[in-house]
Amino acid sequence: MLHAVIPAGGSGTRLWPLSRADHPKFLLPLTGTAQSLLQATVQRLAGLVPLERTFIVTGQPHVAAVAAQLPALPAENILAEPGPRDSCPAIGLAAAVIARRDPDAIMGSFAADHLVGDAGRFTATIRAAVAGAEQGWLMTVGMKPTRPEVGFGYVQCGDLVGDGPIRRVRRFKEKPSYAAAVELVDSGEYLWNASMFAWRVDVFLGELARQQPALHAGLVRIAAAWDTADRAAVLTDVWPTLPRIAVDYAVMEDAAAQGRVATVPGDFGWSDVGDFRNLSDLLPADRDGNVVLTGDAPARLAPVNGTGPDTVLVRDSHGSVVIASGGRLVSTLGLKDIIVVDTPDALLVCARDRAQDVKQIVDAVRRQGGPS
Amino acid sequence: MLHAVIPAGGSGTRLWPLSRADHPKFLLPLTGTAQSLLQATVQRLAGLVPLERTFIVTGQPHVAAVAAQLPALPAENILAEPGPRDSCPAIGLAAAVIARRDPDAIMGSFAADHLVGDAGRFTATIRAAVAGAEQGWLMTVGMKPTRPEVGFGYVQCGDLVGDGPIRRVRRFKEKPSYAAAVELVDSGEYLWNASMFAWRVDVFLGELARQQPALHAGLVRIAAAWDTADRAAVLTDVWPTLPRIAVDYAVMEDAAAQGRVATVPGDFGWSDVGDFRNLSDLLPADRDGNVVLTGDAPARLAPVNGTGPDTVLVRDSHGSVVIASGGRLVSTLGLKDIIVVDTPDALLVCARDRAQDVKQIVDAVRRQGGPS
Numbered sequence: 001m002l003h004a005v006i007p008a009g010g011s012g013t014r015l016w017p018l019s020r021a022d023h024p025k026f027l028l029p030l031t032g033t034a035q036s037l038l039q040a041t042v043q044r045l046a047g048l049v050p051l052e053r054t055f056i057v058t059g060q061p062h063v064a065a066v067a068a069q070l071p072a073l074p075a076e077n078i079l080a081e082p083g084p085r086d087s088c089p090a091i092g093l094a095a096a097v098i099a100r101r102d103p104d105a106i107m108g109s110f111a112a113d114h115l116v117g118d119a120g121r122f123t124a125t126i127r128a129a130v131a132g133a134e135q136g137w138l139m140t141v142g143m144k145p146t147r148p149e150v151g152f153g154y155v156q157c158g159d160l161v162g163d164g165p166i167r168r169v170r171r172f173k174e175k176p177s178y179a180a181a182v183e184l185v186d187s188g189e190y191l192w193n194a195s196m197f198a199w200r201v202d203v204f205l206g207e208l209a210r211q212q213p214a215l216h217a218g219l220v221r222i223a224a225a226w227d228t229a230d231r232a233a234v235l236t237d238v239w240p241t242l243p244r245i246a247v248d249y250a251v252m253e254d255a256a257a258q259g260r261v262a263t264v265p266g267d268f269g270w271s272d273v274g275d276f277r278n279l280s281d282l283l284p285a286d287r288d289g290n291v292v293l294t295g296d297a298p299a300r301l302a303p304v305n306g307t308g309p310d311t312v313l314v315r316d317s318h319g320s321v322v323i324a325s326g327g328r329l330v331s332t333l334g335l336k337d338i339i340v341v342d343t344p345d346a347l348l349v350c351a352r353d354r355a356q357d358v359k360q361i362v363d364a365v366r367r368q369g370g371p372s
Numbered sequence: 373m374l375h376a377v378i379p380a381g382g383s384g385t386r387l388w389p390l391s392r393a394d395h396p397k398f399l400l401p402l403t404g405t406a407q408s409l410l411q412a413t414v415q416r417l418a419g420l421v422p423l424e425r426t427f428i429v430t431g432q433p434h435v436a437a438v439a440a441q442l443p444a445l446p447a448e449n450i451l452a453e454p455g456p457r458d459s460c461p462a463i464g465l466a467a468a469v470i471a472r473r474d475p476d477a478i479m480g481s482f483a484a485d486h487l488v489g490d491a492g493r494f495t496a497t498i499r500a501a502v503a504g505a506e507q508g509w510l511m512t513v514g515m516k517p518t519r520p521e522v523g524f525g526y527v528q529c530g531d532l533v534g535d536g537p538i539r540r541v542r543r544f545k546e547k548p549s550y551a552a553a554v555e556l557v558d559s560g561e562y563l564w565n566a567s568m569f570a571w572r573v574d575v576f577l578g579e580l581a582r583q584q585p586a587l588h589a590g591l592v593r594i595a596a597a598w599d600t601a602d603r604a605a606v607l608t609d610v611w612p613t614l615p616r617i618a619v620d621y622a623v624m625e626d627a628a629a630q631g632r633v634a635t636v637p638g639d640f641g642w643s644d645v646g647d648f649r650n651l652s653d654l655l656p657a658d659r660d661g662n663v664v665l666t667g668d669a670p671a672r673l674a675p676v677n678g679t680g681p682d683t684v685l686v687r688d689s690h691g692s693v694v695i696a697s698g699g700r701l702v703s704t705l706g707l708k709d710i711i712v713v714d715t716p717d718a719l720l721v722c723a724r725d726r727a728q729d730v731k732q733i734v735d736a737v738r739r740q741g742g743p744s
Contacts, residue, residue: 017701313736316726328698328716329389329742331733334723338710342719344700349721351706354688361703364685370701 002130003105003201004049005094006041007087008058008066008112014275014355016362017346018298018323021372026112027065029301030273030293032283037113037273039069044116047123048130049108055079055098056112057090082239087195088250089242092208092215096223099201106133108198109247115282117269125266129198132166137262138207138255139198140169142191144267148181151274151356153193153248155256155263169261172253191265193248194272207255215250218242276339277355280321289319298325298343319352345371374502375477375573376421377466378413380430380438380484381456386647386727388734389718390670390695393744398484399437401673402645402665404655409485409645411441416488419495420480420502427451427470428484429462454611459567460622461614464580464587468595471573478505480570481619487654489641497638501570504538509634510579510627511570512541514563516639520553523646523728525565525620527628527635541633544625563637565620566644579627587622590614648711649727652693661691670697670715691724717743 012018012025019025026038035043042054051072057079058066066078079093091109098105108126116122129139142155153175158168172193176184184190209216218238225234243250255261271282280291283303294311295301301323304312312324317335324330326342337352346365350358365372384390384397391397398410407415414426423444429451430438438450451465463481470477480498488494501511514527525547530540544565548556556562581588590610597606615622627633643654652663655675666683667673673695676684684696689707696702698714709724718737722730737744 017703313733315733315736326700326719329718329737330721331389331719331737332721333729333733334726335710335721336723338707338721340719340721346701347698347703347712347714347719349702349704349707349710349712351708354706357705361685361687361705364687365701365703 001053001102001105002049003053003055003098003102003107004045005055005057005091005098005107005109006038006112007090007094007109008038008056008062009081009084009087009090010113012113012273013362014358015273015279016358016365016372017341017343017348018301018325022061023065023298024062024113025273027062027069028298029295030279030283031115032303034300034302036069037115038066040115041110041112042070042073044119044122045108045110047119048126051077055094057081057094058112059084082235085239085242086244086246088208088212088215088245088247089219089239091197091247092205092219093222095201095204095208096219097226099205100223100226103202105201106130106198107201107204108133109196111195111272113273114194115269115271115273117282119268121268122266125264125268126198128165128264129196132161132262132264133198133200133203135161136200136203137161137166138203138252138260139166140252140261140263141194141196141198141266142169142263143194143270144265145185145190145192148178148185149192150175150178150181152272154184154190155193156189157191157263157265161262165264166262167265168259169256169263171256172248191263194266194270195248196266197247197252203260204251207251207260211254212243212245212250215243215245275355275358276321276323276341276350277352280339280352286314288317290314290317290322291320292322292324294324296325296327301325321352373425373474373477374421375425375427375470375474375479376417377427377429377463377470377479377481378410378484379459379462379466379481380410380428380434381453381459381462382485384485384645385734386730387645387651388730388737388744389713389715389720390673390697394433395437395670396434396485397645399434399441400670401667402651402655403487404675406672406674408441409487410438412487413482413484414442414445416491416494417482420498423449427466429453429466430484431456454607457611457614458616458618460580460584460587460617460619461591461611463569463619464577464591465594467573467576467580468591469598471577472595472598475574477573478502478570479573479576480505481568483567483644485645486566487641487643487645489654491640493640494638497636497640498570500537500636501568504533504634504636505570505572505575507533508572508575509533509538510575510624510632511538512624512633512635513566513568513570513638514541514635515566515642516637517557517562517564520550520557521564522547522550522553524644526556526562527565528561529563529635529637533634537636538634539637540631541628541635543628544620563635566638566642567620568638569619575632576623579623579632583626584615584617584622587615587617647727647730648693648695648713648722649724652711652724658686660689662686662689662694663692664694664696666696668697668699673697693724
């Protein structure tokens with residue numbers, strides 16, 4: 001039986017000032033509708049997995065917000081991390097908890113803050129990945145690259161498994177330089193690593209035990225206490241001792257070297273919504289190529305087509321992103337390729353081609369104790 | 373005896389959202405110090421005229437703010453207009469009131485919202501203008517043009533009067549096209565009309581009586597009641613009947629044709645602070661050419677040299693204007709020639725070369741009843 005795990009961590013630094021440590025990207029309605037990225041992720045999985053088998057792994061500070069956004073999700077399906085320890089402890093915790101309940105479970109892992117354009121093709125791809133997982137593969141969903149992106153890792157495909165569409169994965173490749181990314185894409189052998197996985201929980205936990213025995217032991221100990229009165233004590237005791245490590249490095253790289261990883265190429269309009277430039281490629285634009293979102297707070301944004309209502313006046317502007325969530329009038333005149341993001345306590349005005357560098361601003365804001 | 377008159381009208385539309393109908397440009401500290409433009413104007417005149425002979429003509433809604441900014445000014449020297457009727461009624465009212473007290477007075481008129489770079493040269497120029505006024509000329513101070521500006525009117529100079537520096541004015545020329553402005557500047561005969569005047573009040577009122585008899589009669593009637601219990605009743609009765617007209621058209625153009633106008637060329641770093649681009653030419657810039665002002669409200673702005681304190685983060689930006697008066701963090705990244713003006717209830721982001729078109733935004737804001 002398929003279980004869906006949604007690790008909801010990371011603040012989405014490059015979407016500051018919309019995203020904040022206390023109101024991260026996955027809670028924001030950056031989907032082109034009133035839904036948050038998290039809500040859209042859960043809805044996208046609804047055809048594959050019922051809510052009873054859908055799990056969110058998130059930081060303790062976000063449990064209440066997640067529960068509020070997903071009122072139909074059983075409360076016990078929100079797994080609260082006492083502190084951030086990267087993706088392998090988060091995903092491994094879910095795997096260990098699910099394995100206690102259903103040792104034969106298949107588990108898919110899906111980021112909470114990505115967007116998918118074609119839900120039907122997404123579902124078909126995940127079904128193929130689940131079929132591969134049932135055969136014992138550690139499955140990843142690889143995205144057909146549409147540009148030489150330096151912000152993602154890549155997976156190198158090998159031979160087809162049977163008649164396909166599953167292919168063996170020869171290796172994982174970390175974020176490349178631009179020149180290397182051009183080569184990877186031109187080769188036709190590489191797919192983007194979208195951090196979407198499917199596997200049998202026993203297969204994954206076996207690999208974890210082989211490669212990360214201390215992490216595995218800690219997670220098994222926590223899982224054993226999960227449904228008991230000791231959960232909080234064991235978590236407090238064990239969680240801080242777990243290594244901070246991403247699942248790609250902890251498990252997938254060497255598993256690929258051992259011939260245990262396979263992939264399904266996906267082509268369903270996927271985006272990690274990494275920065276404002278990226279966001280503007282996903283949301284509907286007016287005839288001048290401007291993407292305009294408005295709302296009285298970052299949590300209540302909605303797209304505007306055209307020059308918008310009272311809160312936004314966009315004049316003679318092109319290729320720009322205007323996000324008005326500060327409760328005040330935002331006006332632009334004569335802009336070209338500029339990002340304007342207004343919130344109640346912070347404003348960002350940024351060249352579109354510098355959107356990936358917003359982290360520099362956030363770092364400076366943090367250093368001075370500002371709103372981040 | 374010289375009297376200074378400072379008509380303080382006009383909202384400074386192109387400096388929106390800093391300037392507002394209820395908080396106009398002359399009240400704003402856009403001087404490079406904590407002083408407002410009005411305060412700087414009064415201080416600049418202090419070496420020429422004592423406060424007892426300095427008069428501010430302003431709209432009734434601004435009387436309290438003017439008094440608060442100029443606590444040493446006698447309250448009776450603030451002449452309140454019941455409503456805006458352009459510059460000739462404002463200046464004429466002051467002339468008529470002053471003439472009742474001192475029929476031989478010389479009066480200088482100085483805009484409340486202009487900047488002067490060199491106060492010493494300004495004072496010398498005004499002394500020369502006053503000397504011309506004593507001889508019976510309607511004096512104007514003409515600025516040596518530094519560019520073919522289409523936003524100003526021009527005066528055409530004629531022969532020297534005596535040994536100079538006073539020159540006869542042959543004619544007033546309204547705001548020209550760009551091509552015409554180039555010709556005017558190249559000719560060497562034209563000066564910018566900076567709306568700075570000096571004259572004997574009797575000479576001015578004589579010209580007003582000749583050219584605008586109804587306006588003259590109305591102002592004389594108001595002045596006669598000014599120091600009586602009837603002031604309010606007469607103002608209410610007469611003021612709304614006065615023609616709306618600028619002093620240039622009402623008096624100066626035909627007076628020049630009659631050979632009664634002369635000018636002193638001025639060269640003291642004058643600016644009308646017309647728009648944000650213009651403002652940025654006047655205030656100190658950081659090494660990347662950015663002008664940064666910050667304060668917790670538009671009324672409390674001060675310049676920042678460099679990247680500024682906590683409320684402003686300017687990164688990799690050039691030739692930009694960043695005004696943070698919204699009480700929130702303002703951050704910019706990778707901007708070139710962009711104007712960012714944040715206030716508590718409205719934000720403007722504008723290309724620097726479109727600064728003169730901000731009025732279009734204000735018009736749209738007014739149409740929808742927004743903050744203007």
